[in-house]
Amino acid sequence: MEQWVLGNEHTRSMWDQHVEITHLRGMAENIWGADAQAMMAEFQPSESLLMKYQHNIVNSDRALRGKRVLDMGCNHGLYSYLAMRHGAAHVVGIEPRGMFVNGLNRFAEQNDLPMQFHRGYDTDMARLLREHDIDTVIMMSLNDTTNWENMMYDVRKSDAEWLIMQVTTLPDTWVEFSKEIYDHAKTGSGMPVGFTLHYETFNSDTRAGINPMHKDTADPETGFQHVRHDGKYDLKSSHVIQSLQSRQYIRKFIDHVGFKVESSVVQPSPLTKSPSRLAASGLYQWYLLRNEK
Amino acid sequence: MTAQLPRGEHEVILEFMEQEGVQGAMEVLGMEVNGAPMGMAIYQCEYRPFHREAMQSHMYMGWPGQWVIKIQEPVNENYGAVGFG
Numbered sequence: 001m002e003q004w005v006l007g008n009e010h011t012r013s014m015w016d017q018h019v020e021i022t023h024l025r026g027m028a029e030n031i032w033g034a035d036a037q038a039m040m041a042e043f044q045p046s047e048s049l050l051m052k053y054q055h056n057i058v059n060s061d062r063a064l065r066g067k068r069v070l071d072m073g074c075n076h077g078l079y080s081y082l083a084m085r086h087g088a089a090h091v092v093g094i095e096p097r098g099m100f101v102n103g104l105n106r107f108a109e110q111n112d113l114p115m116q117f118h119r120g121y122d123t124d125m126a127r128l129l130r131e132h133d134i135d136t137v138i139m140m141s142l143n144d145t146t147n148w149e150n151m152m153y154d155v156r157k158s159d160a161e162w163l164i165m166q167v168t169t170l171p172d173t174w175v176e177f178s179k180e181i182y183d184h185a186k187t188g189s190g191m192p193v194g195f196t197l198h199y200e201t202f203n204s205d206t207r208a209g210i211n212p213m214h215k216d217t218a219d220p221e222t223g224f225q226h227v228r229h230d231g232k233y234d235l236k237s238s239h240v241i242q243s244l245q246s247r248q249y250i251r252k253f254i255d256h257v258g259f260k261v262e263s264s265v266v267q268p269s270p271l272t273k274s275p276s277r278l279a280a281s282g283l284y285q286w287y288l289l290r291n292e293k
Numbered sequence: 294m295t296a297q298l299p300r301g302e303h304e305v306i307l308e309f310m311e312q313e314g315v316q317g318a319m320e321v322l323g324m325e326v327n328g329a330p331m332g333m334a335i336y337q338c339e340y341r342p343f344h345r346e347a348m349q350s351h352m353y354m355g356w357p358g359q360w361v362i363k364i365q366e367p368v369n370e371n372y373g374a375v376g377f378g
Contacts, residue, residue: 024377032328032376038297039327039369039376046370049378078377202333222330275371276378 011054015045018085024078026110031076031103048274049078055265055286056140056166057082063162063288064088067135070128070160072151073142073210077104077117083138084115092132094120096210097223121215122146129158136162141278143167144242145210149253156257156291163259163289168278169247169266170197194249199242211240247285259289298366305364309357312343319354326368329375338362 024043028036045053056079057064065087071080074093077100084091093115095101101117108115120128122142128134137155142148148167155163175195185191210223218224245253247266254261263286270282278284296305305324309316324335340351342358354360369376 028328028376035325035328036376039367042367043369043377046378076377224330 011050014058015053027107030107031100048271048276048279056164057086060164060288061086063136063164068133069136070134071138076100080115091115093117096121098221122151125151125154129160134160138164140166144244152257161291165287167250167285168244168283169250169285170244172246172248193252194246196243196245201240201242260292262288262290300366303364305362307360312357316357321352321360326375331372334372
């Protein structure tokens with residue numbers, strides 16, 4: 001596999017070949033309204049965006065071309081669009097927040113594109129795979145706030161052939177197991193194969209809608225939690241528990257579920273100027289998995 | 294209120310009309326940049342009462358003063374969850 005280099009000209013060239021800026025402007029305007037015009041007037045893809053494009057889309061060409069694709073947690077739908085532009089026959093995007101789902105459906109209809117978007121959650125995975133006859137699943141950055149392991153089981157048991165995964169993984173050296181853990185393993189509990197770190201934090205963006213505690217009362221448009229009686233947003237109360245797993249654990253889990261690893265790439269270097277804390281810390285990892293029967 | 298901002302750093306300032314007297318209170322409930330709610334970044338703000346110490350991350354203004362927040366344009370390159378990232 002081609003090694004990603006920051007500022008990779010090949011990636012930018014692929015972007016220019018596949019992306020129509022008028023489409024991006026249309027997507028933004030349908031999602032965020034007229035105010036988004038200013039943002040899109042001089043839009044250029046950031047290094048972080050190009051890095052994700054390379055590893056999720058460009059490197060997954062064989063899993064996308066001619067396939068029916070399910071983009072779980074599609075957010076603003078950019079990667080659904082990119083999958084379609086890279087040859088997907090049809091893309092279904094799932095997202096809890098109405099501002100994205102409604103805007104993206106308007107955009108797809110206006111441009112007669114083979115994409116459709118629905119409000120839904122991680123718990124809908126098995127049903128969606130069946131109902132939409134899915135060949136390829138995209139799961140980007142779902143392993144910190146959703147039950148991604150259950151989704152992996154659902155995909156494995158389905159007829160889907162491919163799973164494109166972007167995960168945030170912690171280096172295995174971040175946590176060293178104590179002697180007590182190995183002593184306990186000797187009692188027959190099994191050897192430790194990695195770790196999960198749990199972080200108590202606030203929602204840093206509009207993802208409150210995927211918080212299981214509040215998803216039923218979140219604002220259906222933005223995803224912000226409604227926790228005040230007057231119906232106004234209270235961001236400071238928007239607590240979430242986020243979990244990040246070690247690289248060894250995620251690899252073990254993939255093997256455990258039974259996927260074949262076609263490729264795996266760890267983010268080669270931190271993007272220190274990125275607004276994404278994960279990209280800035282260099283914690284992204286990508287897997288292209290085949291669901292062999 | 295909306296504003297078009299050129300590239301670079303800008304200060305958005307909300308200010309009471311007068312420095313003295315009872316004028317009611319003001320609370321900032323939300324802020325959108327390019328149509329997207331800016332989320333927790335809104336707490337990177339400062340409340341500057343005219344006759345008291347400034348306070349970080351305060352959205353409620355019970356005394357006359359200024360509410361100030363710095364905005365980096367282009368916002369889609371500087372704020373997570375704003376625009377295509």
